[in-house]
Amino acid sequence: MNLTLKIWRQKNANDKGGLVDYKVTDVSPDMSFLEMLDVLNEDLINKNEEPVAFDHDCREGICGMCSLYINGEAHGPDRGITTCQLHMRMFKDGDTIYIEPFRAAAFPVIKDLVVDRSAFDRIQHAGGFISVNTSGNTIDANAIPVNKHDADKAFDAATCIGCGACVASCKNSSAMLFVSAKVSQFALLPQGKIEATDRVLNMVKQMDEEGFGNCTNTGACEVECPKGISLENIARMNREYLKASLKG
Amino acid sequence: MSGILNSSIGRKFAMALSAFFLMIFLLQHFAINSLSVFSADAFNEVSHFMGTNWLIQFVMQPILMFGVVFHFVMGFVLEIRNRKARHISYAKNNGAANSTWMSRNMIYSGLFILIFLIIHFLDFWFPEINTKYIQGDMSGLLADGEGYRYFEELQHKFEPVWRVALYCVGFVFLALHLLHGFNSAFQSVGANNKYTKGLKGFGKAYAILIPLGFIVIALVHHFNH
Ligand code: HEM
Ligand code: SF4
Ligand code: FES
Numbered sequence: 001m002n003l004t005l006k007i008w009r010q011k012n013a014n015d016k017g018g019l020v021d022y023k024v025t026d027v028s029p030d031m032s033f034l035e036m037l038d039v040l041n042e043d044l045i046n047k048n049e050e051p052v053a054f055d056h057d058c059r060e061g062i063c064g065m066c067s068l069y070i071n072g073e074a075h076g077p078d079r080g081i082t083t084c085q086l087h088m089r090m091f092k093d094g095d096t097i098y099i100e101p102f103r104a105a106a107f108p109v110i111k112d113l114v115v116d117r118s119a120f121d122r123i124q125h126a127g128g129f130i131s132v133n134t135s136g137n138t139i140d141a142n143a144i145p146v147n148k149h150d151a152d153k154a155f156d157a158a159t160c161i162g163c164g165a166c167v168a169s170c171k172n173s174s175a176m177l178f179v180s181a182k183v184s185q186f187a188l189l190p191q192g193k194i195e196a197t198d199r200v201l202n203m204v205k206q207m208d209e210e211g212f213g214n215c216t217n218t219g220a221c222e223v224e225c226p227k228g229i230s231l232e233n234i235a236r237m238n239r240e241y242l243k244a245s246l247k248g
Numbered sequence: 249m250s251g252i253l254n255s256s257i258g259r260k261f262a263m264a265l266s267a268f269f270l271m272i273f274l275l276q277h278f279a280i281n282s283l284s285v286f287s288a289d290a291f292n293e294v295s296h297f298m299g300t301n302w303l304i305q306f307v308m309q310p311i312l313m314f315g316v317v318f319h320f321v322m323g324f325v326l327e328i329r330n331r332k333a334r335h336i337s338y339a340k341n342n343g344a345a346n347s348t349w350m351s352r353n354m355i356y357s358g359l360f361i362l363i364f365l366i367i368h369f370l371d372f373w374f375p376e377i378n379t380k381y382i383q384g385d386m387s388g389l390l391a392d393g394e395g396y397r398y399f400e401e402l403q404h405k406f407e408p409v410w411r412v413a414l415y416c417v418g419f420v421f422l423a424l425h426l427l428h429g430f431n432s433a434f435q436s437v438g439a440n441n442k443y444t445k446g447l448k449g450f451g452k453a454y455a456i457l458i459p460l461g462f463i464v465i466a467l468v469h470h471f472n473h
Binding site for chain 1: 255256257259260261329332333334336339340343345347348351435436437438440441
């Protein structure tokens, strides 16, 4: 396949940046999207040009490090996958592909397609933890019975890999799907009850301080999320938040 | 509870509550308008009652005004904040791949409803206030004293084609607004459960049938005059 890529290039956080056209030839449909970019980068290095910076780590859909807004969608046109799992067979010979960084005021560009998602870490620090007695008499988690239905829902919520596709896809740059997954995975389990009130208040407060937008329930996040995190989690977070506000 | 309007979820919650209130009011407004199609007398009676009852005039009406103003002001506030949350927009964005047009354009359907509401106020509310509280005529009677004025006034208003057309367009935008808004409001207050699927169907029916009903009523009076 021969393709035209329109890639966002930006030297650093202060550079204005812009789209640059690249032609890539002989792309195999079996390549992953990131391999295709690797080939482009090899080419650029051979020509003594600056390679395109993009995030990646595990390349098997579990770490949440890869990103990219490909042809107008986070993680590209396929469903239920991250960019590292996207294959070139999703595209046709002669296609033009737009490749942009995840956009949000709270995710500033570091370089080219690499954005700073540490806002998510700070939200986690604000409440994404539980208290466990570690002084020698730790209770084994398996010793505490958990309703199967709740355990399943908590597990589903816990599959969020913190990639930020929800923020990137949202017209409001809202982080509610991510935060609600993190709130839900604990809210549904007995171990999470101790800090339940503070957790939701503090995580939402941090989310607001980071400058994410406000959810208007468009549902774009749920569709684009590589892990299929459900909007039910946002509803649960709204309930938890209301409960906590009335208490505190 | 303090400062709940300073948080994103709190604002969202308040937005949904005002929307619920408006959707209930809309039903009541629709019920009274429907009377005008079936019985001019019944419509007159109810209109006179609504227009002169102190509870409705001085308690319910101010609450309604507050609800409408709160809803659209909060709508604008949220829109501005949400725009600020992304400094650089995408060169290519495929919104249709993951969300409905209605959900992405609530501010535009809302804006059109606001324009409609302003005209609606100029058409009905201001003349009412003028007759009752400025000219002091609380009788609700026609100038010649022969029966109530409400039905006559209503029919008269729907004579010009431009006004009927404007009303129809206004209600199409209301339908678009509610096609997303009805179920969105439930999600906002945290109601997403086994009833959500069924409620979606009900929401669609409400969003289409109620505005359509208003349109039919306007057309009936236009053509029956
Ligand atoms: C007066 C002009 C209006 C404007 C400018 C307006 C604006 C908006 C905006 C921007 C939203 C989206 C905000 C969000 O989802 O967070 C919204 C939501 C909504 N609006 Fe309106 N609106 C207006 C009138 C109405 C009317 C008359 C009704 C109903 C009869 C209505 C029902 C709703 C509903 C049900 C929602 C969803 C609430 C939610 O998601 O929690 N709106 N409106
Ligand atoms: S909710 Fe989904 S899209 Fe958002 S950060 Fe988690 S895995 Fe990524
Ligand atoms: S690189 Fe780890 S999820 Fe894509």
